[in-house]
Amino acid sequence: MNKQVVGFDVPAMVGMSINDIATPSLVLDLDALEWNIQTMGRICKDLNIGHRAHGKMHKSADVAKLQMSLGGAVGICCQKVSEAEAFARAGINNILITNQVVGSPAINRLIALVGSGIEIACCVDHFDNVKMLEAAAQNAGVQLNCLVEIDCGAGRCGVVSPQEAGLLASYIHQSSALSFQGLQAYQGALQHLQSHQDRFQAAAKALHFLEEVLRHLHGLGLSCAVVGGGGTGSFLPEAQSGLYTELQCGSYAFMDADYGRIEDEKGERLDAHSWKNALFLLTRVMSKTRSGLAVCDAGLKSQSVDSGLPLVSQPNDLRYIKCSDEHGILEDEKDSLAVGDLVYLIPGHCDPTCNLHDWYVGIRGGLVESVWPITARGKSW
Ligand SMILES: *Cc1c(COP(=O)(O)O)cnc(C)c1O
Numbered sequence: 001m002n003k004q005v006v007g008f009d010v011p012a013m014v015g016m017s018i019n020d021i022a023t024p025s026l027v028l029d030l031d032a033l034e035w036n037i038q039t040m041g042r043i044c045k046d047l048n049i050g051h052r053a054h055g056k057m058h059k060s061a062d063v064a065k066l067q068m069s070l071g072g073a074v075g076i077c078c079q080k081v082s083e084a085e086a087f088a089r090a091g092i093n094n095i096l097i098t099n100q101v102v103g104s105p106a107i108n109r110l111i112a113l114v115g116s117g118i119e120i121a122c123c124v125d126h127f128d129n130v131k132m133l134e135a136a137a138q139n140a141g142v143q144l145n146c147l148v149e150i151d152c153g154a155g156r157c158g159v160v161s162p163q164e165a166g167l168l169a170s171y172i173h174q175s176s177a178l179s180f181q182g183l184q185a186y187q188g189a190l191q192h193l194q195s196h197q198d199r200f201q202a203a204a205k206a207l208h209f210l211e212e213v214l215r216h217l218h219g220l221g222l223s224c225a226v227v228g229g230g231g232t233g234s235f236l237p238e239a240q241s242g243l244y245t246e247l248q249c250g251s252y253a254f255m256d257a258d259y260g261r262i263e264d265e266k267g268e269r270l271d272a273h274s275w276k277n278a279l280f281l282l283t284r285v286m287s288k289t290r291s292g293l294a295v296c297d298a299g300l301k302s303q304s305v306d307s308g309l310p311l312v313s314q315p316n317d318l319r320y321i322k323c324s325d326e327h328g329i330l331e332d333e334k335d336s337l338a339v340g341d342l343v344y345l346i347p348g349h350c351d352p353t354c355n356l357h358d359w360y361v362g363i364r365g366g367l368v369e370s371v372w373p374i375t376a377r378g379k380s381w
Helices: 030-046 061-069 081-089 104-115 127-140 162-174 196-219 236-241 257-261 350-354
Strands: 025-029 050-054 075-078 094-100 119-124 144-149 178-184 226-229 279-287 292-296 311-314 319-323 328-332 342-346 359-364 367-373
Touching: 025 030, 030 050, 030 061, 030 359, 050 061, 061 075, 061 081, 061 367, 075 081, 081 094, 081 104, 094 144, 104 119, 104 127, 104 144, 119 127, 127 144, 127 162, 127 178, 144 162, 162 178, 162 196, 178 196, 196 226, 196 236, 279 350, 311 319
Parallel strands: 025 359, 050 075, 075 094, 094 119, 119 144, 144 178, 178 226
Antiparallel strands: 025 279, 279 292, 279 342, 292 328, 311 342, 319 328, 359 367
């Protein structure tokens, strides 16, 4: 895993002290990361279900490899063909694109990935798209694996009736250039509902629809080798339903402030016992000219605030109250901070924050243990 990276654009070197890391940088607490990954592996083993970790969150081949080796993940998910290419180039050979692949540039590159011999599949929800994929696969003489995506209540992509799922699945099943693998059934909108009960209720609706679709497909003589879905906010109802073969949780590995706030079945924060914060935005105090306030060097360009401002993890009596491009305002009531001090932030939303950085600096015991490139950052096409 340890990659000795040299170059002028690297914020840290393996072996150096945390105090010497350039800021702002994303750091990974490797003990916490490994704990999360092992915990998810154990949960899936106990529930007798596969885990295909969602790589759109971390976009890192090194983290994906850890999820597969340490956490027993069968492979990874991603959202875009360019992400899949980056992962494939870095040696990940089992990838599900949990998204529609449209337009000839993306379709042609997907088909090239199929031709390269890795295990890869994508999701479909419309005949027009299926026919374009089929023509491209036929031209190239390959067979493309497809999951039919169903809309479990998020109101985004996915077919909305069992009949539509049946028509698409039958067509794919009969095509020599396509292979029907099963269903994609992810309910994204429920993941961040605050209470455990609300998430379970929303999941119950999704499960009901999935069951109907499966029954309809069964009636048509179609079986699903794969049924995928589930995220960090809701994977128990999916796993316990017996309808799914693979969970797709992603954020559990790093966690963020938004996921930390939601409640587990005991009404406790998800970051209390369930998962550990492993991802931090390490920042330095750059200015301290006013009493009660300090300015740090992590603003909008180093984190996404779409799900709220970051929390301060250490020193733990501070609040991050405002940000602009390259500045963050910290409330420092006791004037405990000095210029140059390090502050650990827990980003509001991990996925889009990771996409803003080139490197993860892995830390353990006060030292830098790894410097990992964020393999697929910026790969949004
Ligand atoms: C983002 C995503 C996930 C993972 O969700 P987390 O909340 O990060 O665990 C799973 N499946 C699909 C299709 C997704 O888009």
